Amino acid sequence: MTQQQTAGGDVRLAGISKTYGSFTAVQPLDLTVPQGSFFALLGASGCGKTTTLRMIAGLEEATTGTVFLGEKDITDLPPYKRPVNTVFQSYALFPHLDITENVAFGLRRRGIKSVKKQVDDMLELVELGDFARRKPHQLSGGQQQRVAVARALINHPQVLLLDEPLGALDLKLRRQMQLELKRIQTEVGITFVHVTHDQEEAMTMADTVAVMNGGRVEQLGAPADLYENPRTTFVANFLGTSNLIEGEIVSTGGDLVVAAGGGKLTLPRERCSAATTTGGRLLLGIRPEKISLAHADDADSIAAGRNRVTGRIVDSSFIGVSTQYVVESPAGKALQVYEQNIDRRAGLLPGAEVVLHWNPAHTFGLDADQDIDAGVESVEDAA
């Protein structure tokens, strides 16, 4: 199915905020969602992502600020006058209407009489043609989810809002629906704004991810960029896992050199998001899968120019594709290392003395004045 590019443009939030009494759900926020993009708002529960989405939908009145759709100010429009539709958490399908009538609901409210063709096409797009006369409770979770998408998409909204649309599905179905939604988005070319607490989901589907925490956007960017270049400890910990090592800057000529854990580690200056003055403190970050492990005895065979940290394995778990090690070292009590299971490595057992080494270019630097554990627990809460 082809979709004409609706002349609408970007969703632009200018200084938008929401307070309930004395509680601030969303801090004044500026955000632009480019037309046609798949945009994800990612964060733990209570971070303000759903409230932001509901302000775009018009279901929540913004306390301050303006919502623009293209050049048009839609802040004061009620939801039924906005060219924006929502796929609700747990779907909110009308239990008293069958699938056809659920999907046709928006068309009928806008006074469109002949809805049959459009409804049939839309049910075809979501592969539910055979279920047109069923009631919502007679469908499985995945099917209900697709009805919810069809019910919103049939109105050709300029923006489709998805509020945790996959939260109620089991893991396997969720993976399948992620690809499905991505396919539909590419096919219809509508701007999707997707709210989720699942970082894998956000990274799989979205072009751009905004990580939210405590009512503000921590960082915004393409998934790979966010993963490789987190600018805050929250993002570093919330997206995947990071080893964060605190150190003191000893040299700023060329690459940065940092004294940490009894040794010296280097990182490229452009990968550091914090101020760099000699003597200042810095958090060094390195992803677990970028680290290689060597026996202390084999330390000589490590190539020169790599960052090194010595330590002792305290725990190892075999995951199948990889083995995950926890290493205790002067640089950090529980450094994580993921190693691909290409060859079985003998001797890397708990208690073994090891050297962790990695390419300095993979190191990133963060401001040391932050909670080093920010974002760690929220991942566990969400899991």
Next chain:
Amino acid sequence: MSLTEAPPAPPADPREPVLRKPSTRKRLVPYWLLLPGILWLVVFFALPLVYQASTSVQTGSLEQGFEVTWHFQTYVDALREYYPQFIRSLLYAGTATILCLLLGYPLAYLIAFKAGRWRNLVLVLVIAPFFTSFLIRTLAWKTILADGGAVVDVLNTLHVLDVTSWLGWTESNRVLATPMAVVCGLTYNFLPFMILPLYTSLERIDGRLHEAAGDLYATPATTFRKVTFPLSMPGVVSGTLLTFIPASGDYVNAELLGSTDTKMVGSVIQSQFLRVLDYPTAAALSFILMAIVLLAVTFYIRRSGTEDLV
């Protein structure tokens, strides 16, 4: 897209941030929704109670009119004269409530756990009597309990009536026009009000709890005592209230199935109001009844710890 290419920040809003408040019209919606119904209750339920309170302390006569004289003696006189009817009302209503609970619980349990595919049918049979006017059904008890009828004969043969007569519940070999007939009628009339809340709270109990209790070494009797009954408490509380409150003020059963010796306080209020036309006494009696019932209900709800009945 890399970080440095992040979308440019939108131009700042030139206006000062304006706080939006929900419009007055929206805030008034609940009040408009409440207004007609609440007004109705205030004018036709609460206000009459005030009028009644004022009437109860008036003196005078129909011919000369009544006047508020703060004559509290009416209460003392009313209680002195009619305390037997008060005690009888509470006794009959209390007995009927206990009987309703004893009779109703097995049936509610049966519908909730044992009826299977017959559940809807049994439920319909419980509600069905409602569809015939309760006065007609109460009159039917006159036939059932008639002197020399089958019920009385059987009870007589089994010498049950000897025992009940000795207790003062029946008189020699008749049931009609005795306390037993009145209590029997009250129990019958208010049974559905006991069974339905009981059933609702029993039906909510997860059947697996019984299995879990059995798995944890509870006999069926212990399971009932420790699991089922405590979980059905909300139903027990609202069922007993829905039975006791109307039963305490009822005079239909006492008038149709009883005698002058079984008069309940409702009968007195009714005749004072509609026949004797002694309004102050009637109002005082009605007020005392209301106070007793409200006190009992409040005390009972506090004791049973279920305050979310509303």
Next chain:
Amino acid sequence: MPVLRWIRRNLVVIAGLLTLAYMILPNIVVMVFSFNKPNGRFNYAWQRFSLDAWKDPCGVADLCGSLSLSLQIAFWATLGATALGTMIAFALVRYRFRARGAINSLIFLPMAMPEVVMAASLLTLFLNMGAQLGFWTVLIAHIMFCLSFVVTAVKARVMSMDPRLEEAARDLYAGPVQTFLRVTLPIAAPGIAAGAMLAFALSFDDFIITNFNAGSTVTFPMFVWGSAQRGTPVQINVIGTAMFIIAISVVLVGQVIASRRKNNARP
């Protein structure tokens, strides 16, 4: 003894069925005695079979008039109480406002009050206002005591309604009125219907409050009450039985339709 063991094992079922019999027995008596031909004025003892009363149900003076009056009052009382009660229920569940506690008590109290107290106090009000007792005073009283029951029934349903359904409707271009008519009302309908049925039953069958406030107007329950003193015509049993059969048929037909619809919906 196997018999004793069987009885012990099925004690609950036996006790439950005995209670059920106790509840049904009067209805059977009413039905049987609708075919009686009593000798005197009272229809309490069986004489002989006759269809006389069934052939001429309105053959007693004022009987059918009182029945029609009761139906009218029940209809208007149901309409009034359901409308007012539904509005209150929605306000209680969906909105925040002041004095919620006081309003909750005002709704609870009529249900926690012996009927005779409400009846007597309402009569005091009407006498003080010099109101003419009759149809209107009875209707006012019925709406008053049915209101709380409607609120309770509708509230339970509205509370279990997902507020996101209404948001979804608004999101799909339905304005406030459309949202209410197309989504809120249909979904709340079972609760409203339950409240309305309860109100109808309560109003139609009410005796005590009506007896106080009807003046010389005679509703069906008042007619039955009066006949208990003057003599009970067999026609009372005929009407009681007919109502019983009609109501049961309506329920059964409804059940059959509902279950057939459920089966049809399956593939």
